[in-house]
Amino acid sequence: MRSDAPRAPWGLKLAAGAGLVFMIAPLLLIFVYAFTTEERTYQWPPPGFTLQWFGVTWGRTDVWQALTLSVQVATISTAIALVLGTLCAAAVSGSKFFGREVISLLVILPIALPGIITGIALRSAFGMTDIPFSFWTIVVGHATFCVVTVYNNAVARFRRTSGSLIEASMDLGADQFQTFRYVILPNIGTALLAGGMLAFALSFDEVIVTTFTAGQQQTLPLWMLEELVRPRQRPVTNVVAVVVVLVTTIPILLAFYLTRDGDQIAGSGK
Amino acid sequence: MTTAVSLKAITRRFGEVLALDAIDLDIAEGEFFAMLGPSGSGKTTCLRVIAGFEQPSSGELSIFGQRAEGVPPYKRNVNTVFQDYALFPHLNVIDNVAYSLMLRKVPVAERYSQAEAVLDMVKLAGYGMRRPGQLSGGQRQRVALARALVNQPKVLLLDEPLGALDLKLREQMQEELKSLQKRLGITFIFVTHDQGEAMSMADRIAVFNLGKIMQVGTPEEIYLKPASRFVADFVGSSNVLPPDFVARTTGKASWASLRPEAITVTAGAGQPDLTGTVVARNYLGATTRITVDLGGQRLHAVLPSGAGVPLEGSVVTVDFDPSALHRMDDTP
Missing domain, CATH: 2.40.50.140 (Nucleic acid-binding proteins)
Structure with a gap:
């Protein structure tokens, strides 16, 4: 099969390679600086390598607080998104009603709009209604765009799931709850997992909406932003960045593989 | 003879559309009954009312003497073979067939031995571990049939059961369905737009048009003595002569x-x-x-x-x- 494919000219290969290097090299720099012995400036080449920053980072309570807050926010917004996104997808794909396309568009809007618009809009709405900025305002802000990823994944799967499956289940003696548990959930499960993981990753590194909806709280990305302007123990930021890269990449890769398998199962059923 | 399904003045409206217009019909126990008609004639809606997927707007529906309006599908001793088979893609064949037994909490060993027996009856013994996606159209049809029969329903509803099969397979399945029905003694009600299929399989036929039943009778009666121009035209082979x-x-x-x-x-x-x-x-x-x-x-x-x-x-x-x-x- 490989021999059938036309060979790319070496110029194209070089250009593609250069493009990849351009994208990946800065990421590698972050990894390198996590081990540098110089703590005030980003000096190249690093004067020496050390593992001490991992220990220092471990001992810093502000890192732990920011990390805990980010995980909490991401978990709760993802949970909200899973419930709302699934219900919305079920409604849009399961029935025809006036304004269905409009609702579909409105649900997707928060991710299409620049984050800064969502941020300002939420901030002025919270301000107008005298809602104090808190953990929950961040969660609500994140949920607006987390719903989208869950909705998009779920709606695609619902469209492929034939409506007669639900009727077949009820015909065979399952009530609504049993039908949801034994037929609907297994059929949309991987889509929800994938959507949920994407939602989690999005929420975890969100900066703009968070800036507008947070009070005194600092999520991990906000903490990093502030750390960059303060020239003290700089490599700590890099250590945290390495952790964030790992924490966000793994679920995205998992989501990618899960939906890929899901497509194969759904496709072979037709 | 016991009446299996009885419809009295059953009407079903979808907004302005009258899908079923005061249908009166009695189907006897053990009968192989066909609902024949062009698309949009109400035959499928009628089947769905009996299955419980649609509720009648008015009228009385009884299944073995028990009133069934408002009873959800999962509380009726009636099972359906769907036109698109509606096999659960995430379950293998044996779990598809055993689905209703699982819901009824039949012990695992008995569940699978019963499911295996029904698969054997539809000539699919040994296919239990396959996924629906790995089966041909005819095999999926048999799985759908087995899944509906494992529950030992009193009435089996079939919605255009042979529509998706090619001619050769369709003729073979017609004979198998017929002999299966004779052997089990279950009331079969099937919907079709193919008059040849209705004629060759059914004990009695109801010809539907525009939400009404134009004629109910044996294939012979329908063929020899069509009640109206529509029936003669739709059933097809006779000459329809103007006054x-x-x-x-x-x-x-x-x-x-x-x-x-x-x-x-x-x-x-x-x-x-x-x-x-x-x-x-x-x-x-x-x-x-x-x-x-x-x-x-x-x-x-x-x-x-x-x-x-x-x-x-x-x-x-x-x-x-x-x-x-x-x-x-x-x-x-």
Whole structure:
């Protein structure tokens, strides 16, 4: 099969390679600086390598607080998104009603709009209604765009799931709850997992909406932003960045593989 | 004989549309019953009302003497074979078949032995571990049948069960369904738009049009004595004759149907009203079907194949016994 494919000219290969290097090299720099012995400036080449920053980072309570807050926010917004996104997808794909396309568009809007618009809009709405900025305002802000990823994944799967499956289940003696548990959930499960993981990753590194909806709280990305302007123990930021890269990449890769398998199962059923 | 399913003045509205218009129907226990009609005639809605997927807007529905309006599908002892089979793609064949047993909390070992027995009955023994996606259309159809039968329903509903199969497989499944129904003694109600299928399989047929039942009867009654022009037209093979033609040939005006095999054909011109030209000649094996044009009125006649069949373009005189004419009402 490989021999059938036309060979790319070496110029194209070089250009593609250069493009990849351009994208990946800065990421590698972050990894390198996590081990540098110089703590005030980003000096190249690093004067020496050390593992001490991992220990220092471990001992810093502000890192732990920011990390805990980010995980909490991401978990709760993802949970909200899973419930709302699934219900919305079920409604849009399961029935025809006036304004269905409009609702579909409105649900997707928060991710299409620049984050800064969502941020300002939420901030002025919270301000107008005298809602104090808190953990929950961040969660609500994140949920607006987390719903989208869950909705998009779920709606695609619902469209492929034939409506007669639900009727077949009820015909065979399952009530609504049993039908949801034994037929609907297994059929949309991987889509929800994938959507949920994407939602989690999005929420975890969100900066703009968070800036507008947070009070005194600092999520991990906000903490990093502030750390960059303060020239003290700089490599700590890099250590945290390495952790964030790992924490966000793994679920995205998992989501990618899960939906890929899901497509194969759904496709072979037709 | 016990009545399995009884509909009294069942009406179903979808907004302005009257999908079922005061349907009265009694289906006996153990009957192989066909609901025949063009698309949009209400036959599928009628089946879905019996299954419980649709609730009647008004009227009475009884299943084995028990009123069933408002009873959800999962509380009816009625199972359905869906047109698209609706097999659960995430379960393998044996779990699909055992689904209703699982819901009824039948112990695992018994669940699978029962499911295996039903799979054996539909000639799919050993296919239990496969996924629905790995089966052919005919095999999926059998799984759908097994899944609906494992519950031992009192009534089995089949929605266009053979529509997606090719001709050869369809004929084979027709025979299998028929013998399965005889063996199990379950009431089968099936929906089809194929009059040949309804004729060859059913004990009785209800012909639907525009949300109403035009006629209920045995295949023979429907064929020999269609109640209306619509039934004669839809069931197909008979000649449907307009009142003026019937008046000219027999003296009394009314719509009538005339079976092609009741017509005799002789070469040459005779009585002017019954003289015409052969415009088509279709060889069917043992018989040949010819179409005779009698000054605008076309008649089909079925003759034994052989040298006696007139050629296309030849002038012939048709004749039939007036008692073979079946008069019917004018409902289009």
